[in-house]
Amino acid sequence: MEDHDTGQEVAFLFGRRTNASFKRLLKLLAESDVTVSRWFTDYWWACHDLLPTAIHQAGKDQTQRIERKHLDLRTRTKRLARRTICFSKSVLMHDTVINLLINHLFF
Known part of the structure; x- marks a missing residue:
């Protein structure tokens, strides 16, 4: 938001x-x-x-x-695309990377 x-x-x-x-x-x-x-x-x-x-x-x-x-x-966040080399199957890793990106860009 x-x-x-x-x-x-x-x-x-x-x-x-x-x-x-x-x-x-x-x-x-x-x-x-x-x-x-x-x-x-x-x-x-x-x-x-x-x-x-x-x-x-x-x-x-x-x-x-x-x-x-x-x-x-x-x-x-290329990590969310399955066909990229950096794809991760861990939900925890996805949430962590997205949180870090949002904090870096907006806070």
Whole structure:
């Protein structure tokens, strides 16, 4: 998740797109004392279930920058592609490399 005005990463979470994952993201935001005044999301149903409609806007028009950032991350993390020489079967190694990359790029 990023700050819309500054582009600064505020929180990130790995997991399936479920209500439980979104609740974990909300908990991370609450623990870091981040106040969200407006949510711009895609059409993920968990957001519709858990966010008040007054501060939630669904659509792709406000999510282009974060989608671009996700594409850059996928491109830079070649470890996730099976046909590369650096592929690892360990989930722990995948999470570690992705966390290190995100910390290096955004924090």
